[in-house]
Amino acid sequence: MHEYGVAKDILDNILEEARKHNARVVKEVVLDVGSLTMLNPEQLLFCLQAVSGDTIAENMKINLNMLPIKIKCGNGHVSEIKDSMGGDVFRFVTALECPVCGERAGVISGRELILKEITAE
């Protein structure tokens, strides 16, 4: 469970940006979480609320979007791996096979955690 440490990193980044813009209150943030990270969104949300207590981000609204997994093969096909494939998502991605042509493929997105946007005043 490393959501706590990650939440602290996110908060540090939020507060730093807020300071740069002379903001007094952080109203809202947008986070994009790659589906291939080992981060559990509910835990992340909970931890972020916990660590932001007593800061100018205390009552911020947190919008958390899951980013799809994308893989690209040697022939240039980019495919999105759908979450609806359930537990098989991991197996499919890790087998690294292009669903179009069967060629070896690599992950091009899904392992990121992006602090996208902050609304502050």
Place this chain on the structure above:
Amino acid sequence: MHDISVGRDILEINRSLALRNREFFDEKNIFSVNIMGAVGSGKTSLIEILCRKLGDFRVGVIAGDVVSDIDTGRLMQMDIPVAGINTGKECHLDAHLIEHALQKLPLDEVDIVFIENVGNLICPVDFDLGAHRRVVVVSVSEGDDTVEKHPMIFATADAAIINKIDIAEAVEADYRKMVDDAGRINPRLNVCPVSIKKDSGVDEFVRWLKNERG
């Protein structure tokens, strides 16, 4: 009211620190290996046996212990430089901790650095350390479905050690299934079924390691 567009990858912060560690290892001409794996699977035992088998190389270790210094103490008995890291409540090592630990090692006197990660098959996946190779250790006593239950760590590793095959029968685990699962998840993975205790299969892994070091 400000709308501040940031677009910063928080996990990228660790990745760029990892990259810096990698450059540092390269500068010092040190081959580094991140040893991940389940609690009690044999990570420390692996490092111990590798130290004995890699006689021509000077080995150093970074040992992540959660709160104790038991593994650090064990490894120090091998008469090699060991930098212990207490991770406290953290469930993984990160690149920043490695950067600090590196300052505690006599880097001009080592050829290979082994990093024993915290016993965990989930969290270390998200945190690259900058090591040249990633090795995951599991053992039959965790159950022969351990590999298929944790595909991501096998997908991102370079080698997998399936340890304690000497007791596979006693714990009713099919270690061949674990080997097959690992190979299916990641066809590029070097999978080694071993018994560190009986020193069986370990030489194969040593050969691979020497070869990877180049």
